[in-house]
Amino acid sequence: MALMGRVALVTGGAQGIGRAAVEALMRSAAKVSVVDVNQDCGDACKSELDAEFGGGSCAFIQCDVTDGDALRADAFQKTADMFGRLDIVINNAGINNEKNWEKTIGVNLTSVIKGTYLGLEHMSREYGKQGGTIINVSSMAAFMHSPHQPVYTATKHGVIGFTRAMADASVLGNYGVRINVLCPAFVDTPLLHSVEEEDNMGKFVKFKEDFKRTMDKFGVLQPSLIADGMMRLITDAALNGAVMKITCSKGIHFHTYEPMSA
Ligand SMILES: NC(=O)C1=CN([C@@H]2O[C@H](COP(=O)(O)OP(=O)(O)OC[C@H]3O[C@@H](n4cnc5c(N)ncnc54)[C@H](O)[C@@H]3O)[C@@H](O)[C@H]2O)C=CC1
Numbered sequence: 001m002a003l004m005g006r007v008a009l010v011t012g013g014a015q016g017i018g019r020a021a022v023e024a025l026m027r028s029a030a031k032v033s034v035v036d037v038n039q040d041c042g043d044a045c046k047s048e049l050d051a052e053f054g055g056g057s058c059a060f061i062q063c064d065v066t067d068g069d070a071l072r073a074d075a076f077q078k079t080a081d082m083f084g085r086l087d088i089v090i091n092n093a094g095i096n097n098e099k100n101w102e103k104t105i106g107v108n109l110t111s112v113i114k115g116t117y118l119g120l121e122h123m124s125r126e127y128g129k130q131g132g133t134i135i136n137v138s139s140m141a142a143f144m145h146s147p148h149q150p151v152y153t154a155t156k157h158g159v160i161g162f163t164r165a166m167a168d169a170s171v172l173g174n175y176g177v178r179i180n181v182l183c184p185a186f187v188d189t190p191l192l193h194s195v196e197e198e199d200n201m202g203k204f205v206k207f208k209e210d211f212k213r214t215m216d217k218f219g220v221l222q223p224s225l226i227a228d229g230m231m232r233l234i235t236d237a238a239l240n241g242a243v244m245k246i247t248c249s250k251g252i253h254f255h256t257y258e259p260m261s262a
């Protein structure tokens with residue numbers, strides 16, 4: 001079991017992609033802290049995981065990732081106290097809300113930045129810790145900008161830029177923490193249904209048929225494949241600053257960048 005004794009924290013872990021990642025980690029014998037704002041979904045998730053894997057290997061912590069104090073004290077510190085260490089952080093919680101677009105920036109970008117910095121406090125050699133790995137969840141929307149979700153698209157661009165910069169900082173600073181980013185295309189989760197809702201899409205809801213045509217054109221992935229990609233980012237020690245894309249046509253693959261030249 002590759003991850004026996006390792007401890008992971010997954011934000012937005014109660015359903016969808018995060019839940020699939022939690023299950024994959026537990027199948028590899030890691031202990032997992034599921035951090036999610038949704039109490040009912042988190043309670044149900046914990047009961048199901050306890051029934052499948054036995055009690056003691058996972059915890060549910062109700063926490064809104066946009067509450068910086070709660071993220072630090074209730075999520076990260078409690079996880080480290082409960083399981084004695086932290087090795088893997090998956091900053092996955094995300095929303096699609098063009099109406100309350102400032103909240104979208106808060107959840108999808110600001111909280112990913114905070115989650116990365118907190119992960120470093122618990123894992124980086126800078127802080128006297130043993131090292132570890134961080135995955136930040138972006139989207140293919142960062143490559144194929146979505147006219148139906150301009151602010152969502154902006155946050156996902158931001159997650160890639162921040163993650164790549166931090167991955168280089170980790171090398172320069174000898175943090176001992178690998179930091180990578182994952183960009184799935186459309187995935188079959190409750191989030192995808194938010195395209196129907198004016199409360200989520202705001203004025204862009206009138207483009208929902210166009211959005212659905214794009215989904216039909218590119219297809220919809222299963223969360224288990226995204227979890228497979230995450231497990232590769234976690235276990236492949238050569239990966240740092242990698243931008244993993246997952247699409248129906250190409251499966252799991254990596255974005256390549258031109259080398260920088262003067
Ligand atoms: N479903 C899709 O087609 C794609 C999703 N993504 C990204 O994957 C990530 C996960 O998305 P899905 O699983 O599809 O969504 P989902 O809506 O199924 O699950 C998201 C989870 O995050 C939690 N969450 C939302 N706001 C939160 C907050 N403020 N604090 C704590 N937890 C919060 C929700 O309660 C939920 O359990 C997101 O970052 C999303 O942008 C990326 C590409 C495609």
Ligand SMILES: CCCCCC(=O)/C=C/C=C\C/C=C\C/C=C\CCCC(=O)O
Nearest residue numbers: 096139140141144146185195218247249
């Ligand atoms: C309703 C909210 C759902 C949000 C999910 C998400 O992240 C949205 C992505 C939006 C746009 C991405 C557009 C197209 C990308 C899909 C596939 C590209 C695959 C290209 C290929 O090589 O096949």
